[in-house]
Amino acid sequence: MKADTHFAFFDExxxxxxxxxxxxxxxxxxxxxxxxxxxxxxxxxxGTGGLQITLSIIGREDVLKVIDQGADESVNxxxxxxxxxxxxxxxxxxxxxxxSVIQSRHRIPEVPLTKEQILVLxxxxxxxxxPVEASEYQTKRLHAEDxxxxxxxxxxxxxxxxxxxxxxxDHPVVVNDRYLxxxxxxxxxxxxxxxxxxALILLGAGREKKIYAVPPYTDVTSLAFDDYPFTVESFxxxxxxxxxxEDVFMDELIxxxxxxxxxxxxxxxxxxxxxxxxxxxxxxxxxx
Amino acid sequence: MFEEALLHVCNLNKQFGSGCSQCSxxxxxxxEKNYCPACGTVYACxxxxxDLFPGEILGIVxxxxxxxxxxxxxxxxxxxxxxxxxFINDTTLEGENVFALSSQKKRYIRNNKxxxxxxxxxxxxxxxxxSVGNIAEKLIAAGNRHVADMEQTSRELLESVHIPLxxxxxxxxxxxxxxxxxxxxxxxxxxxxxxxxxxxxTTGLDLSVQANVLDLIKNxxxxxxxxxxxxxxxxxxxxxxxxxxxVMLNGSIIEEGLTDQILEDPQHAYTQQLVYSLL
Ligand SMILES: Nc1ncnc2c1ncn2[C@@H]1O[C@H](COP(=O)(O)OP(=O)(O)OP(=O)(O)O)[C@@H](O)[C@H]1O
Ligand SMILES: [Mg+2]
Ligand SMILES: [Zn+2]
Numbered sequence: 367m368k369a370d371t372h373f374a375f376f377d378e379x380x381x382x383x384x385x386x387x388x389x390x391x392x393x394x395x396x397x398x399x400x401x402x403x404x405x406x407x408x409x410x411x412x413g414t415g416g417l418q419i420t421l422s423i424i425g426r427e428d429v430l431k432v433i434d435q436g437a438d439e440s441v442n443x444x445x446x447x448x449x450x451x452x453x454x455x456x457x458x459x460x461x462x463x464x465x466s467v468i469q470s471r472h473r474i475p476e477v478p479l480t481k482e483q484i485l486v487l488x489x490x491x492x493x494x495x496x497p498v499e500a501s502e503y504q505t506k507r508l509h510a511e512d513x514x515x516x517x518x519x520x521x522x523x524x525x526x527x528x529x530x531x532x533x534x535x536d537h538p539v540v541v542n543d544r545y546l547x548x549x550x551x552x553x554x555x556x557x558x559x560x561x562x563x564x565a566l567i568l569l570g571a572g573r574e575k576k577i578y579a580v581p582p583y584t585d586v587t588s589l590a591f592d593d594y595p596f597t598v599e600s601f602x603x604x605x606x607x608x609x610x611x612e613d614v615f616m617d618e619l620i621x622x623x624x625x626x627x628x629x630x631x632x633x634x635x636x637x638x639x640x641x642x643x644x645x646x647x648x649x650x651x652x653x654x
Numbered sequence: 655m656f657e658e659a660l661l662h663v664c665n666l667n668k669q670f671g672s673g674c675s676q677c678s679x680x681x682x683x684x685x686e687k688n689y690c691p692a693c694g695t696v697y698a699c700x701x702x703x704x705d706l707f708p709g710e711i712l713g714i715v716x717x718x719x720x721x722x723x724x725x726x727x728x729x730x731x732x733x734x735x736x737x738x739x740x741f742i743n744d745t746t747l748e749g750e751n752v753f754a755l756s757s758q759k760k761r762y763i764r765n766n767k768x769x770x771x772x773x774x775x776x777x778x779x780x781x782x783x784x785s786v787g788n789i790a791e792k793l794i795a796a797g798n799r800h801v802a803d804m805e806q807t808s809r810e811l812l813e814s815v816h817i818p819l820x821x822x823x824x825x826x827x828x829x830x831x832x833x834x835x836x837x838x839x840x841x842x843x844x845x846x847x848x849x850x851x852x853x854x855x856t857t858g859l860d861l862s863v864q865a866n867v868l869d870l871i872k873n874x875x876x877x878x879x880x881x882x883x884x885x886x887x888x889x890x891x892x893x894x895x896x897x898x899x900x901v902m903l904n905g906s907i908i909e910e911g912l913t914d915q916i917l918e919d920p921q922h923a924y925t926q927q928l929v930y931s932l933l
Pocket of ligand 1: 688696718719720722723724725887
């Protein structure tokens with residue numbers, strides 16, 4: 367731990383201010399709360415919004431997990447973990463169950479989260495209406511008036527062009543029957559995990575200076591027309607080439623030896639844990 | 655028997671600027687055309703009152719700057735009125751001055767009771783969305799959540815305004831001015847609104863295209879019985895479409911009556927000038 371820095375990098379005033387924004391966000395599920403986003407010793411594009419939330423809510427007892435697109439060991443995830451650890455001394459982990467705070471980009475872990483945990487998601491584009499309305503003043507008004515035709519129109523256009531809703535990630539959701547929200551660029555596969563989540567989900571956009579939240583046990587519905595129901599990416603008949611998992615979000619890879627398409631868990635720690643369990647079971651079987 | 659008005663507008667005022675001691679009192683204000691030379695406040699609409707009856711086309715004619723577009727924008731809630739009232743003959747809105755409603759309720763009226771065709775299609779269409787999407791936008795705003803339904807409605811509407819169906823997924827930005835206006839009209843009609851506002855729909859179009867669009871409007875009116883307010887600075891357009899006509903000058907109504915009567919026997923000197931220049 368560096369000697370001359372504040373606990374968790376920020377001074378107490380800054381942390382309090384961010385916590386106030388977080389509380390505000392929890393009180394109005396899905397509503398984007400503006401906050402004074404700070405300069406961070408990390409590139410702007412990479413999750414400074416999430417990092418600021420993590421730093422202001424983390425305590426000495428917490429155990430931190432950081433993932434980037436499902437991977438704990440990516441350079442970005444590691445450098446964020448290091449910054450938090452250097453300024454707080456908290457323990458870090460790769461195991462989803464063992465973490466109390468999980469900061470993530472582009473994924474919600476496969477292991478169901480619990481009410482003891484907080485998920486912090488990094489958000490590049492917090493405003494789901496931005497593609498149809500450039501003005502912040504106008505989008506604020508549209509939210510206030512519960513007027514989300516623009517988001518529906520975007521989906522309608524996708525269906526006209528591609529025959530289906532083509533959002534691969536960041537498919538808009540309605541939170542608590544009220545606010546339209548960008549769930550951050552998670553795959554559609556992860557959208558249902560937000561619905562009635564036991565864990566508190568906090569979302570932070572550093573560049574856009576917004577914090578919003580899905581409190582525990584909140585309804586989250588993905589936008590869908592009556593005759594085009596919301597569907598998640600399907601991995602039916604596919605299994606992870608390493609751990610054999612089904613019904614998880616998988617990456618599609620090309621086998622270098624035979625050129626075939628193979629699948630592998632995108633959530634690397636989940637995959638690894640399964641492999642370890644399998645190995646352990648093998649060993650136990652041998653020793654019976 | 656006297657028919658009940660569908661739309662009843664009372665003393666609509668719209669000014670740009672806060673006014674001064676010399677112009678605040680309507681009865682004594684001395685304006686240059688529509689603006690106060692002392693403070694520069696523009697009185698774009700002054701005490702505009704009129705009724706719109708079911709199934710009629712009401713024409714509004716007047717020179718450039720007379721306040722026609724401002725009046726339409728106030729009616730469609732694009733602009734806040736400075737003062738005045740408007741009432742819609744609708745069971746859910748009975749006795750309510752619609753200008754004083756919340757913006758949510760105004761939006762409801764726009765999406766369900768009104769259609770608008772702007773002079774400049776850029777204001778009425780999303781140029782980089784498909785034509786069918788532009789029509790669906792209005793249906794979505796009115797609460798429709800069924801894609802096949804909206805696609806079908808859009809198809810019928812586009813057909814009725816003579817947009818070839820193989821082009822329905824194209825973006826209006828690639829269409830000619832006349833086609834853009836026709837997409838706007840299709841969009842405005844999509845919710846079967848009882849009231850349609852048309853602001854200079856044919857201005858800027860070639861003469862043959864103009865005739866085509868005017869025919870279309872006339873046919874729609876005949877077939878659907880929808881009430882329309884048609885604004886134009888061109889008396890020829892008004893003569894072709896409007897049953898009754900209001901003449902505006904410097905923000906005020908100076909003459910109104912049956913279109914034929916106004917054309918045959920204009921009372922106000924300004925109207926006389928307009929009519930004689932048409933002949
Ligand atoms: N936003 C504004 N601020 C100040 N003045 C305005 C504004 N909008 C319109 N005006 C003024 O209001 C008056 C009425 O304008 P309006 O556009 O309603 O006229 P119009 O009858 O539609 O004219 P045209 O035939 O050229 O379309 C004009 O004097 C115009 O300059
Ligand atoms: Mg005008
Ligand atoms: Zn004045």
